[in-house]
Amino acid sequence: MAVLRKINQILLFLLVFTICVILYNKVHKMPSTLLKNEPVDLESPEEMEEDIPVVICAAVGRMGAAFAAVSSIYSNSGSNILFYIVGLKNSILHIRKWIENSKLKDIKFKIVEFNPMVLKGKIRPDAARPELLQPLNFVRFYLPLLIHEHEKVIYLDDDVIVQGDIQELYDTKLAPGHAAAFSDDCDLPSTHEMVRSVGMQNTYMGFLDYRKQTIRDLGISPSTCSFNPGVFVANMTEWKHQRITKxxxxxxxxxxxxxxxxxTLAGGVATSPMLIVFHGKYSPITPLWHIRHLGWSPDARYSEQFLHEAKLLHWNGRYKPWDYPSIHTDLWEKWFVPDPSGTFKLIRPNS
Structure with missing residues (x-):
């Protein structure tokens, strides 16, 4: 009788053990989200795409430029874009109201305040073109201090219009060890006639003073082709590793x-340091993703077919499309977002 009872106990134990094993296997095949009593993520692959971070400065007096650029990017892209709108303290409220009270209210954005005190003692006073000394011109130097959550970032000057899908620019391949990709000033034969016609420089000679020994000691030939830092793609990891900001x-x-x-030289005070630091250490941007010099002359024009093919237009130079005189203003003005406060106004010959 004792033996029979012992057998029954063993069988009962085996039965209970088997049930426990079955239950354990079932539970551990369930998604971890359910075990944590969290909702299952049913987003489509499109909704799960990473954001494309785009940095644009919104300076007082030029805010309409920044929001025209934002409008063109948002309208021509099917990607998830996160706009970092950078401004000074006194413009933050205006930036927010412009976005929230216009057709841009649906964009995904963060407003970043730039503290100009980081520039103290680093900018030489220059009366020739004081607008080039505005603090926001140097935001591009400090990207890792302003943007913390992204491996790759697009920086754009405010005087651009994007006609293509910004995803293409974001997909620019950076070579190993390169912290950024720029447009080479000699990369597009179609722009060479424009360069010659208005007397622009596209070599280091036009940006650096080769009479100075410090410049000659760099060992960079003055005939080296320059690049334009108004549009670039940056790798934040490499930027920090190489201490680019420093x-x-x-x-x-x-x-x-x-x-x-x-x-008094071609690129002012923001371009030249980048030409020095990135010399021989940058990747190329597809030429049609940076068609520039539209602001260098109120008369010299590109062909309509060429501009239609362009992915990004840049009015670098003195003649801006929100001002007068300027060229190809129709391509810019179609993206203009009026200022809800009425502060920013276009300057036109009949206004």
Whole structure:
């Protein structure tokens, strides 16, 4: 009798053990989201795409430019875009109201305040073109301090219009060890006639003062083709690893002490440090993704067919499309978003 009872106990134990094993296997095949009593993520692959971070500065007096650029990007892209709108403290409220009270209210954005105190002692006073000394011109130097959550970032000047899908620019391949991709100023034969007609420089000679020993010691040929830092794609990991911001600040400081470049030269004070720091260490942007020089002359024009093919138009130079005189204003004005406060107004010959 005792033996029979012992057998029954063993069989009962085996039965209970088997049931436990079955239950354990079922439970551990369930999604972890359900085990944590969290909702299952049923988003489509499109909804799960990473954001494309685009950095644009919105300066007082030029805010309409920034929002025309934003409008063109948002309208021509099917991707998830996160706009980082950078401004000074006194413009933050205006930026927010412009977005929230216009057709841009549906964009995904973050407003970032830039503290100009980081530039103290690093900018040499220059009366030739004081607009080039505005603090927001140097935001591009400090991207890792402003943008923390992204491996890859697009930076755009405010005087651009994007006619293509920004995803294409974001997909620009950066070579190993390169912190950024720029447009080479000699990359597009179609722009060479424009360069010659208005007397622009597209070599380092036009940006750096080769009479200074510090510049000659760099060992960079003055005939080296320059690049334009008004549109670029940056790798934040490489930027921080190479301490790009510190390098740029070093050359700003040297210029403040030795006047190595100035706004009387082609690119002013923001381009030259980047030409030095990134010399021979940048990847190329597809040429049609940066058609520039539209602001260098109120008379010299590109062909309509060429402009239609362009993915991005850049009015770099003095003649801006929200001002007068300027060229190809129709391509810019179609993306203009009126200022709800009425503060920013277009300047036109009959206004």
């Amino acid at each position: 390098q740029l600040e070093k050359w700003m400081q040297k210029n403040a002490e030795e006047n190595l470049y100035s706004s």
